[in-house]
Amino acid sequence: MSDEIKHECGLATIRLRKPLSYIKEKYGTVMFGLNKMYLLMEKQHNRGQDGAGLAVVKLDMAPGTPYMHRIRSNVQQPIADIFASIGNDVKELEKYQPDLLSHPGFAKGHIPYLGELMLGHLRYGTQGKNLVEFCHPFVQRDLTPSRNLALAGNFNLINVDELNQMVNAELTELEKNSDLKAMLNVIHHFLVIEDEKNPNTPDIAAVLKQSAIHFDGGYNIGGLVGNGYSFVMRDANGIRPSYYYIHEDYIVTASERAAIRTTFNVGENEVLELMPGCALIIDKDGHHTIEQILEPKERRACSFERIYFSRGNDEKIYRERIQLxxxxxxxxxxxxxxxxxxxxFAYIPNTAEVSFYGLCKGMEDYLNKRKVERIQSWNGSYSEEMLAEVVNRKIRQEKIAIKDVKMRTFITEDVSRQDMVQHVYDITYGTLRPNEDTLVVIDDSIVRGTTLRESIIRMLGRLKPKKIIVVSSAPQIRYPDCYGIDMSKMGEFIAFQAAIEILKERNERHVLTDLYKRCKELKRSNELHTENVVKGVYENISTQQLSSKIAKLITTEGVNIPIQVIYQTIEDLHECCPTNTGDWYFTGNYPTPGGNKVCNQAFMNYMEGKNVRGY
Incomplete structure (x- = not known):
């Protein structure tokens, strides 16, 4: 994706179902669980690079002995930093006890993060600054073990204020906008109530049922309870992904199927999807159940998972991107x-590569068809040279665009910064014939168009192609997201900018003011969630008209080359990715009422000149 957007998060849990002595005997090391957690997190590092965290619960610890530990990092390579810190602790202890790892019980008592329950998280920040305090897991501590709770997840909640008010949460300034803190407060509130009914063995399914009914958003959350219980839960629409694998020695969950498969070397059918509204709950003895916490609603799994976010080494995702x-x-x-x-034909690195293969396959299918027609037209009368000329024709593919390492400008001056941005990408010179060849480049999606306009188009223009065609494997992004992707400022979308320009050219600015008035009316009556008013912006603008205007907006000043933009259609997207039908950022059809509210608020923010998030 040429436009960097903050998105998603990665979740991983491991529950060892056997004692560490058994684990060491069978797998050769008492560090088996931590080693696998490291791999699970690394195999999902694409899901979050702003920070990482790990929480661990130890079973059957002596009274007064610490049993819940947490470590977080927001350095440049947070996963490596966390596990290096754990490794350093082990090395330090081995100075005094060289055979430390040969004694599971002793090691468990002295290595803080060696336990049976593990909760790992990778963070892409969508709320707050990239402070370590915002890294998951969050922990709510209590003197009673069954009331200690560590929580992490891949989600955004829209109704944070309402949740905090519901449980009368006392918050610091840092915590007020944290959706994880709000979710933690609510679940912990009901955990305490349930623990009062059933001391030390609260019904986790009941806790989640009482809590989740109040959450407006898409989520995949994981929690550890101090008494040895744990859970992973998915939202009722299945917006955020969640997978699990059950083994006689351990239970594993992750945000991506391929991460589990690679880490534990298991087949595709052995890793199962946690269904919408369900929770995987594991008790203190390692027994698990799948509980229906919320009544499942229409499945609206995020289509961006298939287009871009999830790693493409999952065979289903790979095939779907080929089809795109x-x-x-x-x-x-x-x-x-x-x-x-x-x-x-070329692609904009790196994640558009698989859809590029699919595009080229389509070209090859067409070319092969033409080859057959050409040979048939000769009626058996042809020379070796004629046949060789036809057979040797190939699709022209080149490595045109090269993405350099992430460049950081050391100058804050706008002019200097813009000059630096132009060089994020580079080109391979001499790859096309100036003024003769058309250049087709494919990208995953076009969100803001900033990098296309300020870097890529300018760069490609140096090759002097006859025409540049930019292809997006995703449809036009017209609406904000509020379920885990940081796309909530209406004015940043290139499609919205194009619509505004078209309305201005038609002298139809009143459309915007009329829609703004409608939003204000709905807000006054507390009904902003009841309809998506912003759909009216695009009502009388065709997809092709919007694409043509976008092409003009991304054309860099000084580049006198025709630019065309081609987008995936909504219909083809759903045909290619049939299980992930969540398309609200393309269609405005939100799976929860909060989506409409955020979209309308984002539009009002734009109209009022406020450069703030929509929620």
Missing amino acids: GLHLSKPVLEAIDYDLKNTI
Whole structure:
């Protein structure tokens, strides 16, 4: 994705079902669980690089002995930092007890993060600054073990204020906007009530049922309770992903199926999806149940997971991304007037590579069809040279764009900063014939268009192609997200900017003011969540009109080359990714009422000139 957006988060849990002595005997090391947690988190590092955290609960510790520990980091490589710290603790202890790891009980008592329950998290910050205090897991401590709670998740909640008010939470300034803190307060509130009914063995399913009914958002959350219980729960629409694997020695969960498969070397069908509204609950003895916490609603799993966020080494996601590219081949062929001889195909690194393969496959299918037609037209009368010329024709693919390491400007001056941004990408010179070849480049999606305009188009223009066609494997992003992706400022979307320009050119600015008035009316009556008013912005603008205007907006000043933008259609997206139908950022059809509220608020913020998030 050329436009960097903060998104998602990664979750991982491991519950060892056997004593550490058994684990050491069978797997050769008492550190088996921690080693696997490290791998689970590293295999999901794409999901969060602003910070990481780990919480551990030890079972059957002597009274007065610490049993819940947490470590967090927000340095440049937080996963490595956390596990290096744990490793250093072990090395320090081994100075005094060289055979420390040979004695599971002794090691467990002295190594803080060696325990049976582990909760790992990777953070992409969508709320607050990138302070270590915002890194998950959060912990609510209590003198009673069954009331100690560590919580982490991949989510955003829309109704944070309402949740905090419901439980009369006392918050610091730092905590007021934290959706994780709000969720922790609510779950802990009901955990305490349940523990009063059933001391030391609270019904976790009951706690989650009382809590989750109040959450407005998409989420995959994991929690550890001090008495040895643990849980992972998914929202009722299945917006955020959640997978698990049950083994006789351990139970594992993660945000991505492939992470579990790689870490534990298991088959695809052995890793199961946690269904919408369900929770995987594990008791203190290691027994698990799948509980239906919320009545499942229409499945609206986030389609961006398949387009971009999840790693593409999952075979289903890989095939779906191939299909996303393949479905774009027809409009691209039409755009180049079927002239493959004078067209070069490339992709914008790195994650658009798989959809690029699909696009090229579509081109190859067309070219092979033409080859057959050409040979058949000869009616058996052809020379070796004629046959060789046809058979050797190939799709022209080149490594055009190169993304350099993340560049950080050391100058705050706007002009200097803009000059630096232009060089985030570089090109391979001499890869096309100036003024003869059309250049087709595919990207995962076009969110803000900033990098295209300020860097990529300018860079590609140096090659002097006859025409540049930018292809997006995702549809037009028109609306904000509020379920885990940091896209909540209306004015930043290139599609919205294009719509505004079109309305201005038509002298229809009144459309915006009318919609703004409607939003204000709904807000006054506390009904901002009842409809998506912003759909009216696009009501009389066709997809093609919007694409044409976007092409003009991303055209860099001084680049006199025709630019065309081609987007995936909503229909083809759903055909390619049939299990992930969440498309609210494209269609405005939000799965929860809070989505409408955030979208309308984001529009009002734009109209009022407020550069703030929509929730």
